[in-house]
Amino acid sequence: MNNGKISVRYAKALIMSAKEQKLLDPVRKDMELLLKTLRAVPELLQLLESPVVEPAQKLKVMNAIFSSKTEALTLSFIKLAITNNREEYLPGMARMYIDLYKQEKGIKQAFVTTAVPVEKEIRTAIINMIRKVFHIDIELNEKVDEHIIGGFILQVEDQLLDASVTGQINKIRKSLINKTYEKR
Known part of the structure; x- marks a missing residue:
């Protein structure tokens, strides 16, 4: 499947959940933090993209980094992406969420x-x-x-x-x- 389509689908689902829970703004900040972290620490993205590293290990690392800094919804979203073997698309999902957020807010x-x-x-x-x-x-x-x-x-x-x-x-x-x- 096209990685653009995957990113859009996941981002739309996240924005719908964030809207329902009235967490649009905090989740946007979380997505910005995720992008900033992945840019600043390229090894983290390499770890996420590695087929050798087990999903449980990836979850453990992401949980250690983001659990105290992000909303529970964001952590659940990251867990879902990793569980579904979509972790390599997280940067695209985060960018798409931010784009959808801007559209939503005008x-x-x-x-x-x-x-x-x-x-x-x-x-x-x-x-x-x-x-x-x-x-x-x-x-x-x-x-x-x-x-x-x-x-x-x-x-x-x-x-x-x-x-x-x-x-x-x-x-x-x-x-x-x-x-x-x-x-x-």
Whole structure:
């Protein structure tokens, strides 16, 4: 079976259970913790994917790591995935749960690119401005790219606002090139 389909099915089941138990937010945090842990400790993912390691041992390790930090529902979910030999799909399941959670809550993605890291106050101002203008809840993803020299590039859904120095230079360059062709 396609691993995307497996991840979607498990994530949908988890979000339905979390919704019933009013645990959408805590389980989202658990899924973020799971992803963060699997990225930070690649050996853990190798252990989960290993056909040599017994499921009971995998359960023991995951229980030791997550039992004090996550909801019982999350632990049951991890146990179910391991018991059904789907542990290698846990990262995909966690990502899919987070995506479904954002859909459920109406949270959209916004991306801001700046030449230097954004300070906390400016980040808050950007989020508030986006909420006011677009009337949506957002999750702001930041990227630093010193090639834009200064200013920022903001993308919300399918709209792009390029207020970077590089963007302004490119506009001027295009304008000059068009004027040169008009004179000839």
